[in-house]
Amino acid sequence: MLNNLRPLLTKILEPIAKRININPNIITIISPFIAIISAYFFANHQLILGGLFILLSGFLDVVDGAVARYHNRTSKFGAFLDSTMDRFADAIIYIGIIFGGYCNWIIGVLAIHSAITVSYVRARAESQGVECNIGIAERAVRLIILILGAFISTITHSNITFTYFIIILVILSYITVVQRVYHVWKALKNENSNTLNKI
Numbered sequence: 001m002l003n004n005l006r007p008l009l010t011k012i013l014e015p016i017a018k019r020i021n022i023n024p025n026i027i028t029i030i031s032p033f034i035a036i037i038s039a040y041f042f043a044n045h046q047l048i049l050g051g052l053f054i055l056l057s058g059f060l061d062v063v064d065g066a067v068a069r070y071h072n073r074t075s076k077f078g079a080f081l082d083s084t085m086d087r088f089a090d091a092i093i094y095i096g097i098i099f100g101g102y103c104n105w106i107i108g109v110l111a112i113h114s115a116i117t118v119s120y121v122r123a124r125a126e127s128q129g130v131e132c133n134i135g136i137a138e139r140a141v142r143l144i145i146l147i148l149g150a151f152i153s154t155i156t157h158s159n160i161t162f163t164y165f166i167i168i169l170v171i172l173s174y175i176t177v178v179q180r181v182y183h184v185w186k187a188l189k190n191e192n193s194n195t196l197n198k199i
Helices: 003-019 024-043 047-070 076-099 105-127 139-156 159-198
Strands: none
Touching: 003 047, 024 047, 024 076, 047 076, 047 139, 076 105, 076 139, 105 139, 105 159, 139 159
16 A cells, blocks of 8 residues: 555665664664553553654664665565564554553454454465565554554544544454455466466
8 A cells, every 4th residue: 555655765764774784683673662662651541652652663664674775684584573573563552552441452452463464464475475565554554543543532632532543443454354365365366377277
């Protein structure tokens, strides 16, 4: 969904990446600790600070990749570490939201489950050789929805508003899972058809 913004994002991040000549894995490891701070603020009913630290965590998540690409330090382990830290960050943020009482545990568990499943489907698809970065609610979109929910809930002084945003997020995440499963099914079906035609 955000693929069209990638060229613009690259132009913005390149000057930043140029100035940061460190191992990108260090930045990757810092990101989930920022997510822990976000979760702490959510658990203590500080929605604005929780949202701001989600924004900072997400920013570091794109900066590490930009640094790796600019300084030619991309690696398979770096990609693996980045994906692992993202899953940790996603889960810990939702745990903080649950502790803050912004949603009941069922909705919270579904939010964690749906977020992890979206990423798992992509990882499993790519292990089959199918590119799968499609869907209505990629990780960046999910983080933006959480940030907007936190800010709007603060402005309206209504915690239930944030709950509605989380419910919407769960629905969009599961829709993304379906989109990705269908995309992979279609890609593998076409691949099998092409193989049979060659035979």
